[in-house]
Amino acid sequence: MELVHSGKVRALYADGDDLILVASDRVSVYDVVLPTPIPGKGTVLTQLSLWWFGQLSDVIPNHVISGTDVPPQWAGRAMRCRRLQMVPVECIARGYLAGLGLESYNETGTISGVPLPPGLLEGSRLPDPVFTPTTKAAAGHDEPMTRADVAALVGAPVAAELERVTLEVYRRGAALAASRGVIIADTKLEFGLLDDGSLMLADEVLTPDSSRFWLASQWQPGRPQRSLDKQFVRDWSTGIGWDRRPPGPVIPSDIVAATQARYDELYSRLTASA
Ligand code: PZK
Numbered sequence: 001m002e003l004v005h006s007g008k009v010r011a012l013y014a015d016g017d018d019l020i021l022v023a024s025d026r027v028s029v030y031d032v033v034l035p036t037p038i039p040g041k042g043t044v045l046t047q048l049s050l051w052w053f054g055q056l057s058d059v060i061p062n063h064v065i066s067g068t069d070v071p072p073q074w075a076g077r078a079m080r081c082r083r084l085q086m087v088p089v090e091c092i093a094r095g096y097l098a099g100l101g102l103e104s105y106n107e108t109g110t111i112s113g114v115p116l117p118p119g120l121l122e123g124s125r126l127p128d129p130v131f132t133p134t135t136k137a138a139a140g141h142d143e144p145m146t147r148a149d150v151a152a153l154v155g156a157p158v159a160a161e162l163e164r165v166t167l168e169v170y171r172r173g174a175a176l177a178a179s180r181g182v183i184i185a186d187t188k189l190e191f192g193l194l195d196d197g198s199l200m201l202a203d204e205v206l207t208p209d210s211s212r213f214w215l216a217s218q219w220q221p222g223r224p225q226r227s228l229d230k231q232f233v234r235d236w237s238t239g240i241g242w243d244r245r246p247p248g249p250v251i252p253s254d255i256v257a258a259t260q261a262r263y264d265e266l267y268s269r270l271t272a273s274a
Pocket of ligand 1: 005006007010011012019021063081082083084085086192202203204
């Protein structure tokens with residue numbers, strides 16, 4: 001199959017008119033891909049995306065054709081998808097203060113132009129989720145976009161729909177996760193357009209590679225939060241004195257096993273039938 005794109009941890013192939021999105025077991029920490037895979041990670045993330053696409057199909061249609069009709073060597077960690085005209089905007093929703101949202105709040109008291117109350121801490125819940133779109137830079141870092149920037153790029157009607165759907169997907173996902181003891185602090189969504197101009201949810205959705213997941217029982221505003229997936233790898237890599245520059249360190253087997261268990265726990269918690 002023809003390789004169309006490859007990212008740090010995933011790849012996209014063309015199969016006739018369709019695309020096959022394949023998730024690997026690679027893990028990136030502090031933006032560096034480590035040399036040791038986490039067995040099962042690609043499967044957990046793919047199955048979690050497929051589950052969320054199903055949960056959210058009444059909010060917005062999605063690009064998935066099949067989670068099973070894929071080449072056998074990628075079974076379980078690949079999805080057959082419709083090829084869309086991708087919208088060149090990273091659609092981010094933030095419900096808690098972390099990452100770039102925290103930086104913006106500390107500098108200006110606002111996020112994406114939305115004024116926030118004083119006194120919020122790292123990890124605090126926002127009064128309402130905020131839409132914070134960014135550019136999709138081919139290289140280097142994504143830049144914040146204003147609503148006017150988004151409208152200039154995709155037109156006002158699509159821009160308004162992107163914001164509405166992004167916030168609705170976040171609200172629905174965060175409420176469901178909360179009922180299972182998991183906080184979704186923020187998430188990044190990607191959308192595409194069909195030939196008729198209608199919007200579809202694409203890429204992966206509400207996975208730990210596209211979102212921050214925290215355990216509600218350990219949530220404590222005022223400090224960095226423990227991420228539910230890679231925290232062991234982060235803590236261990238910092239503890240051995242790695243300077244965060246490539247190449248990353250080989251991960252020992254006990255850390256691999258603990259990280260695998262975290263991914264499995266996240267999947268079972270979220271998808272457990274009520
Ligand atoms: C598409 N990406 C990002 C994902 C990578 C890169 N349904 C679609 N139609 C057309 N293009 C894309 C999609 C989707 N999803 C997604 N780039 C293009 C991406 C995974 C691996 F290397």
